[in-house]
Amino acid sequence: MNDPTRSRTHGFVPPYLLERLAADADPGLSGPARRTLDGDDTLRRARERPDLWGQWADPSGEVASGEVESGAAESGAVESPESGGQGEPGPQRVVSDARGGRELPGTPVRREAEDPTGDPAADEAYDGLGDTWQLFFDAFGRDSLDGRGMPLLATVHFDRDYDNAFWDGVQMVFGDGDGRIFNRFTLSLDVIGHELAHGVIEHTAGLMYRDQPGALNESVSDVFGSLVRQRALGQSAREADWLIGADLFTDAVQGVALRSMKAPGTAYDDPVLGKDPQPGHLDDYVRTAEDNGGVHINSGIPNRAFYETAVALGGNAWEAPGQIWYDTLTGDIRADCDFATFAQLTVTAATDRYGADSAEVAAVRHGWEAVGVLTGQGSDVAGAEEPAPGPATDPVPEGGAEPAPAGAELLLRRSGGFAGLVREREVRLDELPEPDTRDWRHLLGGQRLRALQAPGGEASRGGHPDAFTYRVCCDAVDLDVTVTESHLPHDVRGLFERTLEQPG
Ligand SMILES: [Zn+2]
Missing domain, CATH: 1.10.390.10 (Neutral Protease Domain 2)
Incomplete structure (x- = not known):
């Protein structure tokens, strides 16, 4: 699986320092570090696929060095768009097809100015990327997500029956929906605009995702x-x-x-x-x-x-x-x-x-x-209290661990996602099919889940906007962890999804 949270390019600040900063409790430190890491990754992935990114990712060009920025443009200033110095700016779109798999970006099926494919998902994504680019350019003078003509990449038919759409820091990803509750996620134009707006936010205010x-x-x-x-x-x-x-x-x-x-x-x-x-x-x-x-x-x-x-x-x-x-x-x-x-x-x-x-x-x-945020008394603001902090992180136990008992009760809860809906299952491990019982016993007894949420671990960096989060609770091994989809190893995510899908 192409995990965008790993293997980054080397920049001026070593990646391990950025990782530490990104995990810091002070958002003034963690926010920029996160954006830098994501930016590094954008360039790395862009350079791996010059066929998709074109001149935007040219290492000798200006774009590569100035791509990660705070976006503190002066209020009212209209950025001067330059799409690789090629005349009138316009969107640079590539829609790819994952064909039911989870590899990103998949196979390109429609590039800029190409004819419709006949696949509604691919064509809706293409049109939606164009409508979104047009709004930002016509209304606000912004050329693409980074203000510098960044190509707009999207992948359709991601995974099977996938009930979500998300922005992974580099591109948009759309599921087909399960067909029972959700249709394909390209059907609503505002969903496409929403996901691309996450990209604009990442390149400007960088609002923390908590x-x-x-x-x-x-x-x-x-x-x-x-x-x-x-x-x-x-x-x-x-x-x-x-x-x-x-x-x-x-x-x-x-x-x-x-x-x-x-x-x-x-x-x-x-x-x-x-x-x-x-x-x-x-x-x-x-x-x-x-x-x-x-x-x-x-x-x-x-x-x-x-x-x-x-x-x-x-x-x-x-x-x-x-x-x-x-x-x-x-x-x-x-x-x-x-x-x-x-x-x-x-x-x-x-x-x-x-x-x-x-x-x-x-x-x-x-x-x-x-909505009660301003009070109407001059410039006073309402007493918006800080939200309660989340549960404290469990310390990571030392040494090897026993598998969890077969009779242990498990609570698995999936939340987040574009839709923000919850799916949950409470089950005794020995009520699951045998291979899953065994896998759960080792997973719950071992260190993997705890490490994913440990300070400095991948999960502490927060996930991509609209990715799913999973909470796993098991009293028998004193475990209560929350991890993000994009940080989960493939086998663990598969186990989670199988468990949620089985009849409860
Ligand atoms: Zn979102």
């Missing part, structure tokens, strides 16, 4: 994802439905979409999926250790703030409201930004661009007041 900054990361991705769709459909803020993933559910699901920016918590209410858990007000902020601190849940609060802002202002949401959020994202913002700080920054961005007495500033204030 707790409030993580929920902002998710929300800003929903905002730009929705703007891509609204612009493609030519809908004003008041005409738009403000749904995210409106085409993803099959007809069997009782719900209209995965999320509603207009009315968080109302997108679905289904016997299998349960009820949409999103809050639409700070008073209902959900404290949880799952889903990186509920990043797909609490994003409902800033999502609704944007909706309220856009509707108060009227017109097209990708104009003034989108511009204010874009200015905020590319301005002076820290990776650990919380809701209250982000709200203040949007007010500042609106003031800088439109003036303190403008309708835009009033609309932004109204948006954040509607």
Whole structure:
């Protein structure tokens, strides 16, 4: 499996130091280190595939040295796009097909300016990449995710029955869905815009993917994802439905979409999926250790703030409201930004661009007041408490270990993912098919899972946006770990998925 978290290129700072920094509790240290590591990896992977990345990854070019940057562009500045110095800028798209496997990127099936393939997933991905590039370029003057014409890569038909779409720091990945609950993930244009927006965030604010900054990361991705769709459909803020993933559910699901920016918590209410858990007000902020601190849940609060802002202002949401959020994202913002700080920054961005007495500033204030983040008393912000810290990390036991007893109870819980839905199974190990019982006993008794979550281990760096996270609890061996999909060895992930799929 092509694991993007391993084997990095050598930069000025040794990778082991960056890895340590990336694991540091201080987001001011870990954020830039993480982005650097990811950036290194982007270039490494780009240079391995010159057929996909073209001049963007040319080691002698300017792009390679300046690619990882804070993106602190001056508010209002329009970047000068250069697509390899070849005339008019435009998207550089390559859509590849994993053909049901997990190798990335797979086989290229449609490159820029090529004819449709006839495969709906590949063609939807191609069109969606183009619509997203067009929004960022036309509305904000940004040439691709990095502002420097970075090629837009996507892989479709990833894995089998895969219920997710994610951005892995280098490219987009789409599953086909299981066909029972989820359709293919390319069907909703806002999902494509959402995943690419994660790439823009990574190249600009670098918002941490945990707790409030993580929920902002998710929300800003929903905002730009929705703007891509609204612009493609030519809908004003008041005409738009403000749904995210409106085409993803099959007809069997009782719900209209995965999320509603207009009315968080109302997108679905289904016997299998349960009820949409999103809050639409700070008073209902959900404290949880799952889903990186509920990043797909609490994003409902800033999502609704944007909706309220856009509707108060009227017109097209990708104009003034989108511009204010874009200015905020590319301005002076820290990776650990919380809701209250982000709200203040949007007010500042609106003031800088439109003036303190403008309708835009009033609309932004109204948006954040509607969700309880700004109080309406001058510039005061609501008392947004820090979310409770996650569970303490278990120390790694020394020496060899006994296999867990066959009668041990296991709780396995998968959360996160684009959809933010939970799948869970509670089972005694000896109730599983024999090879899985044996594998679980060794896995639970040994060091592998603990090491994945240990300080400095891969999992402590956090996962890619929208990757699944798995929590494994087993009292018999005193184990409670949470690990991210992208850090799991292939065999372990296979065991997890088999266990979740078997009838409980
Ligand atoms: Zn996301």
